[in-house]
Amino acid sequence: MESRILVLDGNQRAALAVTRSLGSKGLWVGVGESSDMSLAGSSRYCSRTMRYQDPFSSTQGFFNEILDIIKQYNITFLLPITEATAYVLLQYRDRLPPSVILPIPSNDRIEMLADKNHLQELARHLQIPTPDSLLCQNRADGLKALDACTVFPIVLKPFKSKILDDGEIISTSVAIAYTQEEARALLEKRRDFSYPFSIQSFIEGEGQGVFALYSNGQPVCFTAHRRLREKPPEGGVSVLCESHRVDETMQALSHKLLHAAQWNGVAMVEFKVAADGTPYLMEVNPRFWGSLQLAVDSGVDFPYLLYCTHTGLELPKVNYAPPKRVRWLLGDLDRLYLVLKAPRSRYSFSRKLLEIFRFISPNRHTRHEVNRSNDLRPFWFEIRQYLKALKSET
Structure with a gap:
């Protein structure tokens, strides 16, 4: 029986790398995403593109559509790229056909590492260096804990990158606060800080x-x-x-x-x-x-x-x-923009000039991550999406 691989989260750069890797070995690789086309789906190494319901809008609907895709295309190897799709598949893992391989560990193993608060405790037990941390169960705990913070900046780190709560997926992100007022504003404004998180010392390095x-x-x-x-x-x-x-x-x-x-x-x-x-x-x-x-x-x-x-x-x-070096060109362009608009207290005028020079003078051994001469369509797709995003912001 021919092995058929379904790579999820096709707009992720990792999905593109997976598609190129497996497709170049002559394997049948389908790419799924919640849109008609995607970064990895644009690759010459993609055999078929599939669209499924956005897992953020309905975890149950997403999984039911994955089951339909598995049946329609005889999928034998299912590879989620993001935490969002992985968590949904883990929740319904026992409903997957026995012929389908899901190459990720059991949920309890993932929780040991993906839950950042548990990871801190495990690391301390194993005597692995970690930043100084205060573990908070919710926003109220965090606001009280801020009174003990005297050295800034600090890092506010949600316990997970994606939180699966009552059939809903909530995205989170790490935040850096340079003052106590900035930290309080972040805790009071952002929904993800109503779940467990940690306040960590900022490690320069x-x-x-x-x-x-x-x-x-x-x-x-x-x-x-x-x-x-x-x-x-x-x-x-x-x-x-x-x-x-x-x-x-x-x-x-x-x-x-x-x-x-x-x-x-x-x-x-x-x-x-x-x-x-x-x-x-x-x-x-x-x-x-x-x-x-x-x-x-x-x-x-x-x-x-x-x-x-x-x-x-x-x-x-x-x-x-x-x-070797690999550069994500459009991500590097975004970074340069953030540096140039940052206040001079963080980046001096001379430092900004240096960053411009570094951007336009990359190491000659650097390869581009997305734009490859033998597989250019993903780069054109990325450019179009980038320009659309810029237009929507103006």
Whole structure:
């Protein structure tokens, strides 16, 4: 029977990397999204595009449509990219046909790592460095805890990136507050702070991530990257990153976490490395990450390796390539805009000029994440969506 793969969340850059990886191996790859077309669905490596109901509007409706797609196209391998679709599939996992492989761990394993408050407790138990944190159960707890905060900036971190609550998915985001007044305004205004969250000390340093694939609690491979530029600049999504050898200390810390969770699948363990070299655990992404294309370019084809570990195919040899850089061009453009409009108290005039120079003079070994000469349609799709978004804002 032909293996048929359905990649969800087609507008994610990781979905594009997965589609290119698996499709280039000659596998049948369908791409689903809550819109007619998507970033990954535009790729030459996509065999079919499917549209499903937005899981944010109805988790039950979304899952029922996924079941219809599985039946119609004989899907055998189902790969969610975001937490939103993964959580819905986990909730209804027992209703999936037995012929379908869902290559993500059980819900209790994911909760050990995806719940950032629980992760902090686990990390302290395992003696892994973490930022100083105050765990808050709700907005009222947080407003009281702010009275004890005397050093700013601070980080307000919801306990999950996506919260599944009574059939509804609520998106959250990490916020950085530079004053107590700013922190209070964020807590009072934003809905996601009515759920558990933490108040953390801000760690000045370089963002680094350890990428890992585990099979039944045992490591298959590791690789790593450095975040050279992020959006927003203070810390967030990587827009320019560089592969490098896995730091032994960070690999050991990552293994402590993933082994404790008896992990089975892919994960990215994120650290902030302070000036003194201490790697502080930020979070664990129990799914494919935004800069996945960098790992594939660096010789570690995580999508195909994951597929092999769950289908019984022989694992290909991992050939680590020399350090490479990958740039998300439009994300980097957004970052530059944020730097240029920031007050001079954060970015001086000379620093802004330097950032412009760095943007227009990339390293000659840098590859673009989305725009690839052998698969250009995703970039044209991204450009059109970007221009539409700009037009709607004006």
